[in-house]
Amino acid sequence: GQQLNQSPQSMFIQEGEDVSMNCTSSSIFNTWLWYKQDPGEGPVLLIALYKAGELTSNGRLTAQFGITRKDSFLNISASIPSDVGIYFCAGRYDFGNEKLTFGTGTRLTIIP
Amino acid sequence: KAGVTQTPRYLIKTRGQQVTLSCSPISGHRSVSWYQQTPGQGLQFLFEYFSETQRNKGNFPGRFSGRQFSNSRSEMNVSTLELGDSALYLCASSQSLGRGNYGYTFGSGTRLTVV
Numbered sequence: 401g402q403q404l405n406q407s408p409q410s411m412f413i414q415e416g417e418d419v420s421m422n423c424t425s426s427s428i429f430n431t432w433l434w435y436k437q438d439p440g441e442g443p444v445l446l447i448a449l450y451k452a453g454e455l456t457s458n459g460r461l462t463a464q465f466g467i468t469r470k471d472s473f474l475n476i477s478a479s480i481p482s483d484v485g486i487y488f489c490a491g492r493y494d495f496g497n498e499k500l501t502f503g504t505g506t507r508l509t510i511i512p
Numbered sequence: 513k514a515g516v517t518q519t520p521r522y523l524i525k526t527r528g529q530q531v532t533l534s535c536s537p538i539s540g541h542r543s544v545s546w547y548q549q550t551p552g553q554g555l556q557f558l559f560e561y562f563s564e565t566q567r568n569k570g571n572f573p574g575r576f577s578g579r580q581f582s583n584s585r586s587e588m589n590v591s592t593l594e595l596g597d598s599a600l601y602l603c604a605s606s607q608s609l610g611r612g613n614y615g616y617t618f619g620s621g622t623r624l625t626v627v
Binding site: 403435444448 | 545606
């Protein structure tokens with residue numbers, strides 16, 4: 401099945417560092433979503449982006465909807481231990497079409 | 513407001529058996545989507561139901577089916593289970609309002625193990 405290219409695949413950082421990850425697609429999307437998933441749980445929505453060029457923040461998280469509509473970026477500033485987990489991007493093509501195409505995930509680990 | 517509820521949380525089945533998973537969406541959400549998550553393939557879309565009708569379908573064999581009831585609760589069924597069907601099955605509900613804020617919320621999933 402289709403998956404979006406997400407990078408990096410994994411990150412090992414120290415507490416307090418900033419984190420950046422991105423997602424690219426060969427096709428355009430009209431909505432980009434960023435999720436975080438903890439072990440044994442379902443993904444939790446972090447940020448939703450609805451317009452090309454849009455920059456949206458949620459606390460220490462900032463995400464951008466790429467101008468080409470084929471990419472998106474997520475930044476986490478001043479990481480804390482609870483940021484550990486797997487982050488997924490997801491694209492939705494059409495309003496009223498609830499099918500999401502997910503990225504391959506970025507596993508974030510914080511080194512003590 | 514209660515979240516998306518999936519039951520059961522864990523299931524162990526034998527090859528060749530069938531299984532039914534249940535999803536209760538957030539109250540007021542009319543769209544329910546199902547996803548399969550495996551280490552190899554990641555999160556893959558199975559199908560979406562809206563107002564009791566299947567509106568979208570992913571690339572899964574006919575052994576995977578679903579339905580939605582008038583109260584928006586949904587079930588998915590997998591017949592003739594194969595070892596490769598072992599996965600975390602996730603359900604998500606949403607308010608299909610078009611542009612603007614909408615809730616696309618996942619449940620905690622059902623972990624299916626086929627032995």
